[in-house]
Amino acid sequence: MSSSEQSTLLLQRQLRDLQRNPVEGFSAGLVDDNIYEWEILVMGAPDTLYEDGFFKTRLSFPSSYPVMPPTMRFITEMYHPNVYPDGTVCISILHPPGDDKYGYEDANERWSPVHTVETILLSVISMLSSPNDESPANIQAAKEYRDDYSQFKKKVQRLTRQSAEML
Template sequence: MSEVSGQSKLLLTRQLKELTKRPVEGFSAGLVDDNNIYEWEIMILGPHDTLYEGGFFRALMTFPHDYPLMPPKLKFTTAMYHPNVYPNGEVCISILHPPGEDKYGYEKASERWSPVHTVETILISVISMLSSPNDESPANIEAAKELRENYPSFKKKVQRLARRSAEEM
């Protein structure tokens, strides 16, 4: 085991213990398999006063072995319709993009991944994303277009998904 990998395991173990001891409102986190600290199951509660309210959205957070130098990936396993979530469920927000300059010039380096982020700060950002979609740089172009051009239809789809996710609990 490399030194970086060993440090990432210690850091992830510490973050998991902290979240277990002091849960944060809006989500829960745990390991998919007790023998793999690099894959977490996440449950995000649809934030109050949003179209996602009442929903229970499952996701997988997969950490690279060089975490926290590089960001984890977060992918919803529950159906999700959102401008900043690819149709395959993968979340697209700036803090989950690799550190450094954006080759397309859309994001500042300061908006991208930094080792100061924790599971808690990532998930708070995802909850914020659910509350305030960014349709300027969409991962799901169809959802962004529908949000802008046919909000009633977008709202209906999202609320249906939220209800369905609650029924599947």
């Protein structure tokens, strides 16, 4: 069996598992019946600035999954220190395995084939509730989060309201 056939079977099983036992705060489905492209709806967790929001994301898997990580990108506008302005999520477990050439992350914090879609989604929940402003993807959001939290909060709450209205 080829590695792409193995990744296809693994992704089919992970999708089936998520549909049988959903992770609270998320729903998942395929984009155009492509097992390598998933649309995830992230529901803003209670007691976070994103509460009551509905944020569409795209999870794109390489054919080398689970050896290499997927990429995750918010389709719905998102303002967060760990989300690039283009919507790409920047969390350690989505970084390629091995040592970080910049020395910010230990190899054990980065992608490992033991991670699943569920562990990715749980990491996104954690990221939304506890931003890491020490290693930001969106420098402006991190600066506001640190230096002008009320302005940061206003932007996030406006986008959260908009996300709910767009559904």
